[in-house]
Amino acid sequence: MGLAYAQAMVAKRRQLWLGSMVLGVCVLFSGHIAEISFSKFFDNIGAFTSYIGRISHLENGQWVVSDPIEWFWGWKKWLPLLGQTLLMAYVGTLLGALGAFIFCFFASKNVTASPGVVFVTRRLLEFLRTVPELVFALIFVVAFSLGPLPGILALAIHTTGALGKLFAEVVENADMKPVEGIIAAGGSWLHKVRFAVLPQVASNFASYALLRFEINVRGAAVLGFVGAGGIGQTLLEVIRKFYYADISALLVLIIATVMVIDTVTEKIRHRLIGQSVAS
Amino acid sequence: MNKHEELRQRFSLKFQPFYYGHLRAIAVAVAATALFFYGLLSLEMSVARIMGGIGELGRMVVLMLPPDPGTWTRTGIYLYAMLETLAIALLGTFTAAILAFPLGFLAARNTTVNRVVQFFARRSFDTLRGVDILIWALIWINVVGLGPFAGVLALAMSDLGIFGKLFSEAIEAADERPVEGILSTGGSSVAVVRFGILPQLLPVLLSQVLYAFESNTRSASIIGIVGAGGIGSILSEQIRTVEFQQLSFVIVLIWATVSLIDLGCARLRFSIIGARAL
Numbered sequence A: 001m002g003l004a005y006a007q008a009m010v011a012k013r014r015q016l017w018l019g020s021m022v023l024g025v026c027v028l029f030s031g032h033i034a035e036i037s038f039s040k041f042f043d044n045i046g047a048f049t050s051y052i053g054r055i056s057h058l059e060n061g062q063w064v065v066s067d068p069i070e071w072f073w074g075w076k077k078w079l080p081l082l083g084q085t086l087l088m089a090y091v092g093t094l095l096g097a098l099g100a101f102i103f104c105f106f107a108s109k110n111v112t113a114s115p116g117v118v119f120v121t122r123r124l125l126e127f128l129r130t131v132p133e134l135v136f137a138l139i140f141v142v143a144f145s146l147g148p149l150p151g152i153l154a155l156a157i158h159t160t161g162a163l164g165k166l167f168a169e170v171v172e173n174a175d176m177k178p179v180e181g182i183i184a185a186g187g188s189w190l191h192k193v194r195f196a197v198l199p200q201v202a203s204n205f206a207s208y209a210l211l212r213f214e215i216n217v218r219g220a221a222v223l224g225f226v227g228a229g230g231i232g233q234t235l236l237e238v239i240r241k242f243y244y245a246d247i248s249a250l251l252v253l254i255i256a257t258v259m260v261i262d263t264v265t266e267k268i269r270h271r272l273i274g275q276s277v278a279s
Numbered sequence B: 001m002n003k004h005e006e007l008r009q010r011f012s013l014k015f016q017p018f019y020y021g022h023l024r025a026i027a028v029a030v031a032a033t034a035l036f037f038y039g040l041l042s043l044e045m046s047v048a049r050i051m052g053g054i055g056e057l058g059r060m061v062v063l064m065l066p067p068d069p070g071t072w073t074r075t076g077i078y079l080y081a082m083l084e085t086l087a088i089a090l091l092g093t094f095t096a097a098i099l100a101f102p103l104g105f106l107a108a109r110n111t112t113v114n115r116v117v118q119f120f121a122r123r124s125f126d127t128l129r130g131v132d133i134l135i136w137a138l139i140w141i142n143v144v145g146l147g148p149f150a151g152v153l154a155l156a157m158s159d160l161g162i163f164g165k166l167f168s169e170a171i172e173a174a175d176e177r178p179v180e181g182i183l184s185t186g187g188s189s190v191a192v193v194r195f196g197i198l199p200q201l202l203p204v205l206l207s208q209v210l211y212a213f214e215s216n217t218r219s220a221s222i223i224g225i226v227g228a229g230g231i232g233s234i235l236s237e238q239i240r241t242v243e244f245q246q247l248s249f250v251i252v253l254i255w256a257t258v259s260l261i262d263l264g265c266a267r268l269r270f271s272i273i274g275a276r277a278l
Helices: A002-033 A038-055 A075-104 A115-130 A133-144 A148-172 A177-184 A189-226 A232-240 A244-278 B003-010 B023-042 B047-064 B072-106 B115-130 B133-144 B148-172 B176-184 B189-220 B232-240 B244-273
Strands: none
Touching: A002 B072, A038 A244, A038 B133, A038 B148, A075 A115, A075 A148, A075 A189, A075 A232, A075 A244, A075 B023, A115 A148, A115 B244, A133 A148, A133 A189, A133 B047, A133 B232, A133 B244, A148 A189, A148 B047, A177 A189, A189 A232, A189 A244, A189 B133, A232 A244, A232 B133, A244 B115, B047 B244, B072 B115, B072 B148, B072 B189, B072 B232, B072 B244, B115 B148, B133 B148, B148 B189, B176 B189, B189 B244, B232 B244
16 A cells, blocks of 8 residues: 555656646746746836836825825816726626627527537637727727727627626526426426526526626726726826836726726625525 | 315415515516616716717728728737737736735635634735726836836725635635544644545636636726736727727637637636536
């Protein structure tokens, strides 16, 4: 028995070494390709700390927190943009969730009988979520012209792909006994979905959609980098033009908003999931 | 008593009008819908504009087909850019994981006794996570210049925030019993970490790192838009120069690579943590 143990340990060690070596080679090779240069990093690391220093000081050299009114001088311009960003995330999430809701039943083996339909729907959802939303935004900006519209559509499309997969997984994990009951009572496909599956999955759907909303708020904040609306455009501008105090002010606004949204949605999600466990 | 009456008594709630006990839910739904339509209006989403855009999009899609890289030299350039993207993703994830491993212990409630240290570690991770990768990229470009190195650092920063949170949560969720066992046999604190916590932790952490690598491949393919290396720079250039066939080739390339990485990571994850979960 001692021998078997020793052998098993040797095999495990060998696997570990092999894995580490493969990883090591990959890392070194990547370091070469990505032009990693420690000398450049340590020569310029001062630039990073001084950058942090500059964005935390006002133009008159004062520490930013000493004069919040001066620091957030552009709030009249920024808050509506922040609101627009949130609204974009909201509308995009809702549209995407709607799309995901429609597609997810066709991507679930237990609700849709035809394997062909399931396969095609799954590949479609996969395509929608693997292509980054910023790529969609870049293309939509050309087609729909600048503004929040292309951003919302990009968010919605990516959300459809991401939520569609999660929704389908929830549906596939649903209890099939109610479905069999509906079939036994002679219900149609729609009856099956509406009265057997939906009551089981609705709270999970809502919870996932809220989680996606959180992610989309972050996403919407940078969509402006490619001209697709929201606060990102202003942020890009102040970064490119070196308005240091404005950079920190906008970052603080965005981070605070994201944190508030995270906390609120997390509370709601706990209640939603708690309900589904209780009932 | 007839059957109907009996049912009515047993499920009295089901026989109420549908809005009974759902008033709050209905109010929320109405408010959500109203906000949605307000959003449509205030964000200039008119039907005419959407229809016009869809027509334009249709013309663009026709121009994109079939995906064609142009010449072989260009194919080589695209493939190298994709390789660079993968390199950025790998190094960013790797650096963040190495840094987050010790810091995760600092932010975990059961390994860091000092509440203040733990609190500040948590908040620092939140801040790192709150700043988007693209913004980190812009900041690092100021430090190390344009190119993939800035992308690696940007990914590492925002991943450090994610890993810090996930690792510390995993450490907090670790089972206490092996730790107690080692303590009761007189093990040192190093032995506690090595034999009590690490064996529980490593598979979970590895699977999280692999998962992050997947999503980083996606992120790395867009940070080039702001000049931080990878295939994103080619994407935005092709849109500006209206090279739609090459653009669609690059999009297909990104899609294929990300799908492959997803597949590979899913299999690795599966073999690491076995049948349970994810």
